Amino acid sequence: MTPVSQRITAALVALCGAVCLAAQSESNWSQGPGPNGNFQIDGEAPTEWSVTRDENIRWKITLPETGQSTVTVWGDRLFFTTMKPVQSDSATGKDTVAYCCDANTGEILWKRDMPGRHPSRLSGCFGDSSAPSPVTDGERVCFLNSSGMIACYDFDGKFLWENGSMSAWKPQPFLSNGLLVFTNQIYPTTVEGKFSHEFANASIEFWTQLEALDMKTGKLVWRTSCGSNMTCIPLLHELDGKPVILVGRGGGHSPPERPEGISLIDATNGETLWSLPIKGFGATMTMNMHEGQAVFFNGNEHIWI
Numbered sequence: 001m002t003p004v005s006q007r008i009t010a011a012l013v014a015l016c017g018a019v020c021l022a023a024q025s026e027s028n029w030s031q032g033p034g035p036n037g038n039f040q041i042d043g044e045a046p047t048e049w050s051v052t053r054d055e056n057i058r059w060k061i062t063l064p065e066t067g068q069s070t071v072t073v074w075g076d077r078l079f080f081t082t083m084k085p086v087q088s089d090s091a092t093g094k095d096t097v098a099y100c101c102d103a104n105t106g107e108i109l110w111k112r113d114m115p116g117r118h119p120s121r122l123s124g125c126f127g128d129s130s131a132p133s134p135v136t137d138g139e140r141v142c143f144l145n146s147s148g149m150i151a152c153y154d155f156d157g158k159f160l161w162e163n164g165s166m167s168a169w170k171p172q173p174f175l176s177n178g179l180l181v182f183t184n185q186i187y188p189t190t191v192e193g194k195f196s197h198e199f200a201n202a203s204i205e206f207w208t209q210l211e212a213l214d215m216k217t218g219k220l221v222w223r224t225s226c227g228s229n230m231t232c233i234p235l236l237h238e239l240d241g242k243p244v245i246l247v248g249r250g251g252g253h254s255p256p257e258r259p260e261g262i263s264l265i266d267a268t269n270g271e272t273l274w275s276l277p278i279k280g281f282g283a284t285m286t287m288n289m290h291e292g293q294a295v296f297f298n299g300n301e302h303i304w305i
Contacts, residue, residue, distance in 0.1 A: 032070040032133030032172030037236040038288075059106035065093075066123045070133035070172070072141075077155055078103040079134040079141050083122060084113065092119035092193040094147035096130045100157060110157035116147025118166065121193040126231065127169030135173050135180055137215055142180050144173055150182070152218060161218035168208060168230040170284075176236050176243055176267045179212040179221055185230055195230070200254035207257045210234060210247060212270060222270030227257030229283035236267060237289040243267035246294055248283025262287070262294060262305070276305060 033039050049056035067082030077100055084095035094116035100109045120129045132144035140160055142152045150163040166185040167173060173182035187199045187206050199206055207227040214221055228234065228247040237244050245267050250260030261278040265271070281298055288295050294305040 028074040028136075028138070029072055030074055030137070031072060031135045031174045033174055033235055037174055058104070061101075061106045061108070066128065066130070067096075068123070068128055068131040072134045072136055073103055074136045074138050074141075074155075076103050077101075077109070077136075077141075079136060079143070081114070081130040081132075081134060081143055081145070083128060083130050086122075091121060092191075093122050094119045094129055094145075096143075096145040096147070096149075098134070098143035098151065098153070100141070100153075100155070112143075112151065112153065112157065112159075114143055114145040114149050114151055116145045116149055117164070118147050118188040119191065119193040120147055120169065120189060124169070124193070129169075131169045132167045132171070132173055132182070135175055135215075137175060137178070140215060142173070142215065144182060146185070148188075150180075150213070150218070152215070163213060163218050165211065170231045171233050174236055175215065176212065176245075178215050179267075180215050181210060181212045181234075181236070181245070181267070183228055183230065183232075183234070184209050184211045184223070195253045197254040199256050202256040208255070210245065210265065210270065212267075224265055224270045224272070226263040226265070226272045226275055229255050229257060232283040233286040234265075235287060235289075239264075239289070239292055244273065244289075246287040246289055248281065248285070248287055248296070250278070250281040251284045252282075262296065264294070 034041050046056050064085040065083045069081040071080045080099050081096050083093045084097050096114040098112045129145050129147040135142045140152050140154050144150050144167040146167050146169050148166045152160040168183040168185040171183040190196050208230050210224045212221045227249050229249050229251045232248045234245045234247050245265040248262045249257040259277040260281040261276050263275040264273040
């Protein structure tokens with residue numbers, strides 16, 4: 001990474017820290033989609049800043065190599081993930097580093113290595129192994145390496161548990177009633193860090209699925225059976241007082257999940273409540289609901305279900 005890229009990375013972390021701290025009076029930013037699970041929060045945030053002129057920047061630190069995770073905050077702790085520094089020119093990487101910083105000063109309180117198994121392209125346009133955001137419940141924090149590692153620590157950095165699942169690059173993991181919900185990418189990348197087309201007609205055991213782990217133990221609680229595209233971004237919603245998740249299938253890279261379309265999932269057990277086949281559907285979007293209706297795009301159509 002060039003010095004300019006390092007400075008940009010550091011500035012982004014500092015800016016995220018400032019924004020999250022400004023909103024902290026209302027709630028902690030405990031996961032990528034925020035405390036409400038919809039990327040929104042009540043409160044005020046900085047609207048003017050300049051890294052060059054050092055205006056409205058609380059602090060900044062220089063970080064090694066690249067990293068794409070959203071910064072999450074709880075109290076005076078700030079969490080994020082970067083790729084592990086490479087020792088020579090490389091287009092791919094699989095190891096990440098989990099960070100815990102003081103949210104007020106930027107001091108690195110602790111960091112932990114997160115070794116992976118399957119490579120991804122460094123700074124890839126769709127993400128890399130560091131892309132999924134950490135998730136915290138205020139007592140423990142889970143870091144996800146998309147190359148095949150999920151690890152959970154307490155706020156002092158004490159190891160609690162780990163899981164070897166691959167989380168998809170683009171979706172954001174989130175909490176639901178004490179469960180860590182993430183998109184499990186079953187089939188791996190090639191040695192070049194790409195997804196090949198060889199799994200286009202793969203059977204259901206190779207389908208990308210949502211999984212829920214007990215945040216305290218790391219044990220599997222449920223797994224969906226309807227499948228979800230690796231670039232679909234599911235969010236937690238509520239329907240008739242029940243937590244639900246909307247997922248989609250279909251898109252590039254010849255995904256095996258069928259049929260193309262959308263499904264509504266019961267977030268308490270992972271069961272499919274209903275499915276709607278949509279021929280040629282591309283699920284590469286954030287799956288949203290509004291007032292009990294599924295809202296999404298299909299080509300040039302805006303559809304409400």
